[in-house]
Amino acid sequence: MVKAVENLRKRKETGGKRRPYRGRKAAEADDYAFETAVGETVSSPKRTRGGSLNFGLRYANKANVFDPSTKKTVKTDIVRVTANPANREYERRGVITRGATIETKLGKAKVTSKPSDDGVVNGVLIK
Numbered sequence: 001m002v003k004a005v006e007n008l009r010k011r012k013e014t015g016g017k018r019r020p021y022r023g024r025k026a027a028e029a030d031d032y033a034f035e036t037a038v039g040e041t042v043s044s045p046k047r048t049r050g051g052s053l054n055f056g057l058r059y060a061n062k063a064n065v066f067d068p069s070t071k072k073t074v075k076t077d078i079v080r081v082t083a084n085p086a087n088r089e090y091e092r093r094g095v096i097t098r099g100a101t102i103e104t105k106l107g108k109a110k111v112t113s114k115p116s117d118d119g120v121v122n123g124v125l126i127k
Contacts, residue, residue, distance in 0.1 A: 008020055026047075027049040027050075031046070033116060034046075034056040034057065034058055034115075034116035035090070035093075035095045035116070036056070036057045036058065036059065036060055036095060036096045036097070036115040036116050036121070037058070037059055037060075037093065037094050037095055037096065038059070038060065038061065038078050038079075038080060038081060038094050038096065039059035039060070039061060040059055040061055041057065041059060041060050041061055041062065042057070042058045042059045043055045043056060043057050043058065043119050044056060044058050054117065054119070055119040056115070056116040056117055056118075056119055057096075057115040057116060057119055057120070057121070060078060060096060060115055060121045061077060061078055062075055062076065062077060062078065062121070063075070063076060063077075063078050063102060063104055063109065063111075063121040063122070063123050064120065064121065064122045064123070065104055065106055065109045065122075065123050065124070065125055066122070066123070066124050066125065067106070067125045068124065068125065068127075069125075069127070074106060076104045076105045076106050077104060077105050078096075078102050078103075078104055078121065079102075079103040079104060079105070080094060080102070080103050081094045081095065081096055081100055081101070081102055081103075082101045082102065082103050082108060083100065083101040084096075084097060084099070084100040084101070085099050085100075086098075086099060086100070096111060096115050096121060097111065097114070097115070097116070098111055098112065098113065098114045098115075099111060101126070102121075102123060104123075106125060107125055107126070107127075108125070108126045109123035109124060109125050109126060110123055110124050110126055111123045112124055
């Protein structure tokens, strides 16, 4: 079932209930967020407004890591997620989000992209 349109839980000034005059449009439909985990790379399409598709990552095993000292970007393997300030449960489950700290073959890196939206894991090496 489609969720109701917003602000229907509030009552009118008269005390009467608000009733929806229409259901949700396809552009307003909500879906579960992709929670990118460490594993063999898999991307999935997401429908956007206008019927276009965006490809978000479900699993990722490679990351583009920028080294500030050498000013070079290297594609390297992701070993595991070491910290995730967005959610402690994500840290335990190994979910990669923007701001998460990942351990790579080059060392620890902080994720700067949104893997579930951008379809790629970019990060900056932490010294």
